[in-house]
Amino acid sequence: MAFMQCLAQMYLFLSCTSVEFYILTTMAYDRYVAICSPLHYAIIMNRKLCIILAIISWTIGFLCPVAHVSFMSQASFCSSNEINHFFCDMTALMSLSCSGNYAIEIANFIEGPIMACTPFILTITSYVYIISAILKIRSAKGRRKAFSTCSSHLTVVILFCGTSIGMYMTPKSAHSMHLNKLLSVVYISAIPLLNPLIYSLRNKELRRTIWKAARKVAIYFASRVTKIMSTPFDGNRIS
Numbered sequence: 001m002a003f004m005q006c007l008a009q010m011y012l013f014l015s016c017t018s019v020e021f022y023i024l025t026t027m028a029y030d031r032y033v034a035i036c037s038p039l040h041y042a043i044i045m046n047r048k049l050c051i052i053l054a055i056i057s058w059t060i061g062f063l064c065p066v067a068h069v070s071f072m073s074q075a076s077f078c079s080s081n082e083i084n085h086f087f088c089d090m091t092a093l094m095s096l097s098c099s100g101n102y103a104i105e106i107a108n109f110i111e112g113p114i115m116a117c118t119p120f121i122l123t124i125t126s127y128v129y130i131i132s133a134i135l136k137i138r139s140a141k142g143r144r145k146a147f148s149t150c151s152s153h154l155t156v157v158i159l160f161c162g163t164s165i166g167m168y169m170t171p172k173s174a175h176s177m178h179l180n181k182l183l184s185v186v187y188i189s190a191i192p193l194l195n196p197l198i199y200s201l202r203n204k205e206l207r208r209t210i211w212k213a214a215r216k217v218a219i220y221f222a223s224r225v226t227k228i229m230s231t232p233f234d235g236n237r238i239s
Contacts, residue, residue, distance in 0.1 A: 007073055013088075022119050036133045071104045089184065
């Protein structure tokens with residue numbers, strides 16, 4: 001892979017990650033309005049506001065990594081051109097650079113709160129108000145219904161933020177790159193594959209289909225085990 005292609009891949013990865021943080025924050029605000037101000041939900045979360053929040057999320061997400069990519073493009077690599085990763089990750093490129101990474105570290109210090117910390121704090125703040133509002137609901141049925149509104153989103157936030165923090169905040173040691181690659185697999189592949197399932201678990205038809213599929217698999221394996229156990233053992237036959 002050429003160096004410019006590697007930088008383009010890194011830029012797209014960082015941009016999509018930043019956009020995901022802001023989209024999750026927007027969804028947290030949507031849950032906050034739905035639970036804390038249900039009667040005004042249609043007025044507050046109108047089409048215009050949704051479009052504005054989406055534009056802000058995508059704009060900030062694609063502007064934040066520009067400084068990282070710009071500084072990385074000016075770095076010099078004199079030791080090796082093989083990346084100890086399965087994609088062009090920023091930490092892997094920094095470990096190969098033989099020039100000073102001071103500018104990139106300053107960019108991380110300035111843009112890190114913008115890309116990740118600010119959205120995460122806003123999301124946590126929204127859920128503090130959401131949980132406080134849920135606890136004030138007197139009926140257990142009402143609390144379950146309110147919590148089901150945000151449970152899928154909260155699950156995605158915990159998985160996404162947990163793996164991203166683990167990937168970028170682990171100590172820089174000899175074995176941390178292996179852990180980094182392992183977390184990247186979860187971060188890039190597992191969570192996006194789980195998202196449709198997590199967000200659809202409230203769908204009764206989907207739950208019914210999953211339950212039927214699980215029963216069929218269990219019945220199949222149970223029948224196979226029963227057949228094997230009932231087959232007489234032939235000591236002279238080797239198969």
